[in-house]
Amino acid sequence: xxxxxxxxxxxxxxxxxxxxxxxxxxxxxxxxxxxxxxxxxxxxxxxxxxxxxxxxxxxxxxxxxxxxxxxxxxxxxxxxxxxxxxxxxxxxxxxxxxxxxxxxxxxxxxxxxxxxxxxxxxxxxxxxxxxxxxxxxxxxxxxxxxxxxxxxxxxxxxxxxxxxxxxxxxxxxxxxxxxxxxxxxxxxxxxxxxxxxxxxxxxxxxxxxxxxxxxxxxxxxxxxxxxxxxxxxxxxxxxxxxxxxxxxxxxxxxxxxxxxxxxxxxxxxxxxxxxxxxxxxxxxxxxxxxxx
Numbered sequence: 001x002x003x004x005x006x007x008x009x010x011x012x013x014x015x016x017x018x019x020x021x022x023x024x025x026x027x028x029x030x031x032x033x034x035x036x037x038x039x040x041x042x043x044x045x046x047x048x049x050x051x052x053x054x055x056x057x058x059x060x061x062x063x064x065x066x067x068x069x070x071x072x073x074x075x076x077x078x079x080x081x082x083x084x085x086x087x088x089x090x091x092x093x094x095x096x097x098x099x100x101x102x103x104x105x106x107x108x109x110x111x112x113x114x115x116x117x118x119x120x121x122x123x124x125x126x127x128x129x130x131x132x133x134x135x136x137x138x139x140x141x142x143x144x145x146x147x148x149x150x151x152x153x154x155x156x157x158x159x160x161x162x163x164x165x166x167x168x169x170x171x172x173x174x175x176x177x178x179x180x181x182x183x184x185x186x187x188x189x190x191x192x193x194x195x196x197x198x199x200x201x202x203x204x205x206x207x208x209x210x211x212x213x214x215x216x217x218x219x220x221x222x223x224x225x226x227x228x229x230x231x232x233x234x235x236x237x238x239x240x241x242x243x244x245x246x247x248x249x250x251x252x253x254x255x256x257x258x259x260x261x262x263x264x265x266x267x268x269x270x271x272x273x274x275x276x277x278x279x280x281x282x283x284x285x286x287x288x289x290x291x292x
Contacts, residue, residue: 059119060096063137066125066174066182068145075105075112075144075151083143085118087243087250091216093171096126098254100220101143110153114146115166115220115252117173129170130178130185130208147175148218158248159224162289163232163268163282166218168258170210178207185210217259219282221268223249223289229271232282235262245273 083103227249
């Protein structure tokens with residue numbers, strides 16, 4: 001999604017052409033001085049353009065807010081606000097980060113968190129993968145209206161259950177049912193299969209199939225205020241992130257591709273600031289972390 005590499009290539013090409021032209025016109029001594037000034041100027045220009053381009057990529061245009069969930073009784077925040085972004089992770093393709101937004105529910109469901117793309121401290125979806133007609137804009141979505149919503153009772157140190165797997169999410173960040181009014185894409189399922197209802201066939205027949213390269217597998221959790229490092233191990237490969245105890249030790253891993261099967265049962269190691277460590281497995285929110 002970023003145009004920075006192409007911009008750098010063009011600027012470096014221009015620098016080479018300028019250096020060659022300068023060498024032909026001036027003496028070797030003069031060339032070294034002029035070339036040095038040219039290099040410094042181009043380096044400054046590269047840094048400026050790269051920063052400007054990155055800023056443009058990070059801030060997408062704002063589109064219409066996504067409609068609220070159809071659930072008539074979603075958990076309402078206890079303070080009336082939509083929560084705060086407690087943890088973020090980069091997307092493999094760039095653009096707005098993924099994030100988990102937390103809030104305390106007004107009802108007995110305790111503390112809740114929802115996952116999606118984030119921009120300007122808000123949760124939302126991106127107009128791609130069939131969402132909002134691929135308009136490329138960022139569309140805010142209230143955390144309590146997200147389908148990727150988890151509510152549970154926190155422990156004394158703020159931990160929220162185990163490591164949650166949210167599988168095969170399109171890079172748009174939209175986890176709801178595809179179709180009007182948001183749009184979206186559908187999983188690669190056989191609509192003519194014996195287990196698919198007629199109503200589902202009608203609803204999804206004209207919905208495009210999700211591009212495999214656009215799918216993401218998310219592993220998210222909150223390890224508590226004493227946690228300082230979390231490591232996800234998948235098929236022998238480690239992914240490690242430092243966590244902030246002031247934000248309840250939130251962690252979020254975003255992996256490309258349809259990796260749901262490989263992630264079920266993958267291990268998560270949580271290390272604490274007092275030297276303790278414990279391990280759990282992905283998608284086992286009800287299983288306590290085992291001390292090591």
